[in-house]
Amino acid sequence: MEMHETVETGAARTEPHVSRAGMWRGAVESLPFQPGALIFGLAVGAAAGQTGLTFAEAIGQSAIVYAGASQMLTLQIWTPDWTLGALLAAIGVTAAINARFLLMSATFRPWIEGLDRRLVYFSLLFLTDASFAIGARHHAAGGRDHGPVIGANIPLYLGWVATTAIGFWAGALVAHPERYGLDLVLPIVFATLTVPMARRAKRFAPLIIAGLLAIIVSQFTAGWFIVAGALAGALSAALIDEAA
Amino acid sequence: MSIGPWTVIFATAAVTILMRLGGYWLMARVPMTARVRRGLEALPASIFIATVAPIALKAGVAGVAAVCVAAGVMFLLRRELPALAAGFATAAGLRAMGM
Structure with missing residues (x-):
């Protein structure tokens, strides 16, 4: 509706752009996300150390994959003797859990269409739940500045790699993580993130199907239950027709 | 080819990058039907x-x-x-x- 608004007022820019002020604002707005990311980064670093990764591998995983939930899940199926099947399971789990990035980056298209393509793709390399939330908030308010997303990406990325390193060394100090419930970090974080999503869901049947199928499949294989459950949920949502 | 830790790290990273960039790329090409959207x-x-x-x-x-x-x-x-x-x-x- 505002697409054809002319820029004659000169007050607000209606074409997508990147501003330094926006970047700064994004960096500041990433601060509330930092405590959660910090705990999660420590947990991933500790899990990597306990799983038997070298320090370089732990840092490498955080710096190159840069997606905590999928890193944690890959660590759950980590093995000293990788087979092709185990590798495919790791790839499948990673694809399933990070498929949300596909949706988030799809969401950005109408907001920043027209920006320099290289800049857009470079910024999307660092896309996280937090920077998506910050970007979505700005764009929902009518902003066309991509700066907040870029500005949030920088401290989030640096913090993630740094806390992985700290967790790797500190985790070695905790001999039995399960004694303190630290092995439950992932399900607790995910359960918390699920609530607002489930609240917005139009129907619950697909979510119940996803959970049940995942439980059943998990009885037989270690790696594939997430992919199976998630696809079952999405497929059933696609196939159930809108109630007339 | 033997599969080691770095193979796993780079493979999972490649998949993740595909997801991060793919949605933006796809949105210019895939028709968003009601079924796909749901x-x-x-x-x-x-x-x-x-x-x-x-x-x-x-x-x-x-x-x-x-x-x-x-x-x-x-x-x-x-x-x-x-x-x-x-x-x-x-x-x-x-x-x-x-x-």
Whole structure:
């Protein structure tokens, strides 16, 4: 509706752009996300150390994959003797859990269409739940500045790699993580993130199907239950027709 | 070709990059039918639930209770920090009691 608004007022820019002020604002707005990311980064670093990764591998995983939930899940199926099947399971789990990035980056298209393509793709390399939330908030308010997303990406990325390193060394100090419930970090974080999503869901049947199928499949294989459950949920949502 | 840790790291990174860039790329090319949209909308929550349910169940009483408490507090307060704190406290408490 505002697409054809002319820029004659000169007050607000209606074409997508990147501003330094926006970047700064994004960096500041990433601060509330930092405590959660910090705990999660420590947990991933500790899990990597306990799983038997070298320090370089732990840092490498955080710096190159840069997606905590999928890193944690890959660590759950980590093995000293990788087979092709185990590798495919790791790839499948990673694809399933990070498929949300596909949706988030799809969401950005109408907001920043027209920006320099290289800049857009470079910024999307660092896309996280937090920077998506910050970007979505700005764009929902009518902003066309991509700066907040870029500005949030920088401290989030640096913090993630740094806390992985700290967790790797500190985790070695905790001999039995399960004694303190630290092995439950992932399900607790995910359960918390699920609530607002489930609240917005139009129907619950697909979510119940996803959970049940995942439980059943998990009885037989270690790696594939997430992919199976998630696809079952999405497929059933696609196939159930809108109630007339 | 032998598969080592770095193979796994680079392979999972490649998949993740495909996801991060792919949605933006696809949106210029895929017709967004009602079915596709419904499936995509249900995907994130499905992923989370398909992850949480089996892992919590496998972790026993402490796992199920911690997850339920975290979700319950989130539902009531709509704030992440108290929900996480309650979940972790439940997990640590029940584990301390030997559950």
